[in-house]
Amino acid sequence: MKRFAFFPGCLIPARHPAMEFAIREALPRLGIEIVDLDNASCCPDPIYFKSKDKLSWLAVAARNLCLAEDLGLDIFTNCSGCTATLSETYHLLQNEVLREKVNKRLKRIGREYKGTSRVRHIVTLLRDFAGYEAIKDSVERPLEGLKMAIHYGCHLLKPSRIMQVDDPNDPSVMENLVTALGATPVRHRNWYLCCGKACQSDEVPSNMMHDLLGTVNDEHADILCMICPTCFGQFDFGQMKVSKQFGEDFHTPPVYYFQLLAFAQGVPYDKLGLERQRFKPDCLRRFETTTIPEG
């Protein structure tokens, strides 16, 4: 077993516990041991709190990294927003002047940031520590014939020099992960667009989502595979809003990748919380003909 400290953030544990459940089902089947972090806070979020005061934002993020340093483990995130904050903190604090400023703050609570724990997005755990083959082997019901459009979102890939996950102009990691499930990845024309959640105008996100969902529809995808809980919200509730606003029928169910993985590994559909979504991935049910002992 390879061990990693788990940084679940706010959105997944509090708003989408089904996603956390799926992660806890899926990773151990791939030889990855989840070590829980005590006393973590919000990463803090890279949109709102960072807009208030970057130095405080860095200090709180560094404190979260210190918790993993105490355990002597690398830290992994399941939300692209948390990854953005923690990876950027790791990167910025390689600068000594900044590190000293942040450590002055941490001294107030008797902590020191050392930079010994690396930050990893959960996707890279699968790719680099489990491997696509092992994922394929863990799959008990291959999702053959399912077409999955992929929404990479922004912070899994960008800024690439800091995230160091994949080529932001032509990534492949999610395609490979979808292929490992037995499904068929499809790349829609507007795959590189953002979900727009951080934007405070109404115009930008709704126009962008409209364009994006249009090209997802062109591909007749069964599922929109998601890797970020913030994007997920935009495509679940948001998809309904955009459909109404433009008078068009958009209805591709968004599903977080780890729920797909856990399902393919044999976790029953009804245990995965998918019925709570506005757009339900009923297309998965046809793979459930054989009953598999509980995992």
Place this chain on the structure above:
Amino acid sequence: MPQKPKDSPSGKNKVARIDFRFRRELAEKIEGDLASFCYQCGACVGDCPATTYGSDFNPRDIMLKVLYGLGDELLGENSILWECTNCYNCHERCPQDVKPVEVIISLKNMLADLGIYPPAVEKVIQTFEKTGRTVPLSDAVNRQREKFGLPPLPEVPMEEIQKLIEPDSEEGEKD
């Protein structure tokens, strides 16, 4: 050559006076000084979703205003800065490592110093400062978790967080 700004206070006498105080304040924010390297090539614009899907937003233009020191045009109620989607495309594209999105966030830090936030933004910040989370804990949250066999979420040690986010007055970080 870029045109002289039209309606800015500094443009009144047809002379652009650079507000260096604004630029110095911005430069004190983390990565706020990077705008100085902008040579106005516009590579950040083509892939900017807020430019493509909005009406007025343009990261090159924002960098130009910073270079001219036109703080007044950026730092007010309903600032255009909030249309940025934080997608990081400009960071990816800029040949000068300006990181326009980081300059924009530094400008938002200046807005925060003035106490100006959109209500939705302020609400999330307050939730974080009160609870250490952006999604607060509640019995309903823990009941949901229980359904998935997950333990209740623990409280965040707020004494630590509050100490960390206090400004640096005694250490002389800010004047």
